[in-house]
Amino acid sequence: MEYIDRGHVQKKMRTRLLLNKVFKYLFLAATLFGLVFLAILITRVFIDSIGWLDFSFLTNRLSFNPEIAGIKGAAAGTLWLMVIVGPVTMTLGVGTAIYLEEYAKKGRLHSFIQTNISNLAGVPSIVFGLLGLTVFVRVLGFGSSIIAGGLTMSLLVLPIVVVAAQEAIRSVPGFLREASYGMGATKWQTIKKVVLPAAIPGILTGMILALSRAIGETAPLVALGIPALIIPVPGSIFDNFTALPMQVYYWTIDSALTAEYLNLAAATIIVLLVVLFLMNSVAIIIRNKFQKRY
Template sequence: MKLIDQEQVIRRMKPRLFRNTFFKYLFLLATGLCLIVLAVLFGRIFIQGLPYLDWQFMNSLPSRKPEEAGIYTALNGTIWLMVVVVPVTMILGVGAAIYLEEYAKKNRFTTFIQVNISNLAGVPSVVYGLLGLTLFVRTFAFGKSVLAAGLTMSLLVLPVIIVSAQEAIRAVPSSFREASYAMGATKWTTILRVVLPASLPGILTGSILALSRAIGETAPLVVLGIPLFLAFLPNSVFDEFTALPMQMYNWTSRPQDEFHALAAAGIIVLLALLIVMNSVAIMIRNKFSKRY
């Protein structure tokens, strides 16, 4: 066996080491640029919005006068919207993932469904707005209600939740299922007591990203005709409402600089709401991650 010359090895390794170093610093530069842009964006938002963020802003109705305007109705409308979106997407999304992974036979039909679900995750949000307008607003006559908007947003994020839930269920070791069957458990008991708890961290990770997208989307609400200005609170899911994205869209479209600062304050409130939702989901995820 011929021994490879050490100089030849070094000569061959030099291009590889150079490419490794080049891509390492290229990716580091890309990460740094993203962080800089994010820092500038957050800095501008907080500098503009913090002076307007007070109790009067949180507890006031919308107004055409910047000094009297607030987000009380928009914040309540966003909470109502999440009351519809969260249970619908979690129940339907996780249920569909369980069926496709645990019950459906692997054939061309299920492959076709899988491909279409993955494709739906990349469809622009305005298309879902048109679907919701046709189906929920006009066909089912829900009008510009919380229910119509919530179901439309649920359709928007369902593909993401289904795909992430499938990946999480697929990642559960088969030995978990086999041990459950060996103890005499049925298929449904195994799914409910073993598979779902073990896959919950992955399911919640995808759900956090999906719900974060739903709470900040504006295009579907604009297509549905959700009011930009509303001076009363919804009392049920069948009432009209407005949401934080619509309120900020309204303020940013106005020429006065004061309204732009109010929009920045609204963004801070929306970020805080997202952080609270994500924190609850992360705590649940970490609890089950330690257990499994």
């Protein structure tokens, strides 16, 4: 019978427990480090926005006078932008995921497409801005319009939706598909009536994450030449526009000359944070509702 050195075993156990505590507090410190700086940032933004964020700020248009400047035009431009990004991204993203998971044959071509979609998720946003500038602004002649910005943002967040939709479709149990086929349903009927309803929670989660990124991106809009000037409130997708992130960007730059612009930028950031919070809250509610059903 092999002799067991209990002292050696106890020493190893103490070492493992010590390492466990060390890594536990190390990860806790890393988490607190990020949370502390996030709290400082949000606190600073709230302090700078005090006295500037009111109803008139939301309803007034842009102005060279900080006292009466508002974000009505920028908010309308952001809303119009989401009107383009939402349907385009949902249609192309979910359609691509369905093809790759349900129809495409596994092979080199499938692996090539899958790899490139994953790689696109890590491409810097400014690259998509340059792509949009070349294709939508210059080649197609859309100029600095809402449709050019919306299509560019759609390309930016499309990989997020594709990957999220793929994961959601993969998570659907196989016996649901087999039961549908056993009852005589076609492949498309199975996808439409069984797979997609069961995958909706994951798809919606990816869609909201994509829209949250799109609504806060600035670099692609800068590349497209989107202005932050006193322009009319857009009335169609072919009108010029500005967006909330662009307004924050330009007001932050102009605060070097006019200090009050920093307060306007802080108030706009609060509006963006509230919009993102509401979007994510709605996504959670919808996701929980469908999870209970399926």
